[in-house]
Amino acid sequence: MRLASFDWLRWRKRVSRFRSDQRGSMAVTFALSLIPISLAVGAAVDYSFANSAKSKLDAVADAAALSAVNKMAMGLSVGQAKQAALDMFNSMATGIPRVTIHTVKAAVDDTTSGRTASVSYTATTPTAVMGLMSIKKLKIAGTSSVAGAKPLYMDFYLLLDNTPSMGVGATITDINTLVANTSDQCAFACHDMSSTPNDYYGLAKKLGVQMRIDVVRQATQKLMDTATTTQVVPNQFRTAIYTFGTSCTSLGLATIASLTSSLSSAKDAAGNIDLMTIPYQGYNSDQCTNSDGTLAALDALITTPGDGVKSTEPQKIVFFVTDGVADANNPSSCAKPLTSGTRCQEPMDIATCTAMKKRGIKVAVLYTTYLPLPTNAWYNTWISPWQNQIGNNMQSCASPDLYFEVSPTQGISDAMTALFKKAMGQARLTQ
Helix, strand or coil: CCCCCCCHHHHHHHHHHHHHCCCCHHHHHHHHHHHHHHHHHHHHHHHHHHHHHHHHHHHHHHHHHHHCCCCCHHHCCHHHHHHHHHHHHHHHHCCCCCCEEEEEEEEEEEECCEEEEEEEEEEEEECCHHHHHCCCEEEEEEEEEEEECCCCCEEEEEEECCCHHHHEECCHHHHHHHHHCCCCCCCECCEECCCCCCCHHHHHHHHCCCEHHHHHHHHHHHHHHHHHHHCCCCCCEEEEEEECCCEHHHCCCEEEEEEECCHHHHHHHHCCCCCCEECCCCHHHHCCECHHHHHHHHHHHCCCCCCCCCCCCCEEEEEEEECCEEEEECCCCCCCCCCECCEEEEECCCHHHHHHHHCCCEEEEEEECCCCCCCCHHHHHHHHHHHHHHHHHHHHHCCCCCEEEECCCCCHHHHHHHHHHHHHHHHHHCC
16 A cells, blocks of 8 residues: 655645734733733722721721810820720721721820820731732731820919009099099099998999999909810819908908819809908008008918929919009108108019019019099109009019000900910910
8 A cells, every 4th residue: 555645845834824824812812911910900909998998097096096185185194095095996996897906006195295195006908809819918007196285284363453542433434424423523432431332432333433343353253254164174273362451451362262173163252352441531541552461472372383284283373453553551661752651652562573483473464554643632742753663563573475554445354364365375385
């Protein structure tokens, strides 16, 4: 039998045609690349979910850190605030699906400049497509840090001048009304007990005239409201209220309200602030304004001030409201000529103010301008020559930037509130 011969030429041509035919190459290429493309898309989905989970956890960490420095938390200890932050994080994080929390840490620190808080976490999210590449979980982590001003504890002591000169009309209209209705054209509503209720004090009440002491009373009560709304934590502020005495017969520091954290009680007590009484006109040669002795007595009551970080170590601030003229029995050290016998009328001595400031007590002064009384012969002789020195001494008494002067046409209440807010702001800045 003869074998058929093999046609090598034809075979070579067929192989050549097969090698040159490229139809279907795109399908093959796509099939080969489909797997890595699918894995890449799946990985993007997994990463997208992880990033979404991280954003949610970051927001939770922010809220938890802020919870340690908000108004309510400032009343908590460092340990309590830290636990509150952890509890908030854990409570909020449990609502995020497909997230496993591994660690949560909180740190809270109090310093004289404020409170800082931070919350950090680590977590994982499960993967879907990336699991085919043996990546079962994606790690996520974050930290949130915040800072807040720490409220400072403060005791503020109000020393209010209620001497007869504070019976002057509160406004120019009030002054003119008193002058027009008194035989000697007196602008002062002296509380003369020998002729009550027909004294000038009683006359002012009948005429509806507001005296400076009335405005001081109202301003003090309003200040208690301001302090109540300003305090960040309970009992942050304590206050005490004093005057120069209820009567010229018993001069000295008179307590209207002892040091208390009940600002509402202090407000009620402030309603008792009134003009000092005198037994009769000319009693004790009108020596009823012992400002130096009264301020010194207050200084003796105030304990050593602290930095205000703890309630047991409050800062101390004195609010001194006065017209700045001393009128007392002081023959030995009077800065001005004695008016009669031992009577000394002079701008207030600032020695006690200086001593208080050296102790670390802030002194806020509201100087109620001592009014010129050109129709009064006594004023022209004994006060007018040094009238311009009164305000200078009052400003020297005050701590830096804690001085206000108000004339009768200005608001004593607004000035007291502004002075209080300045003192609060200054206390924070200096810590």
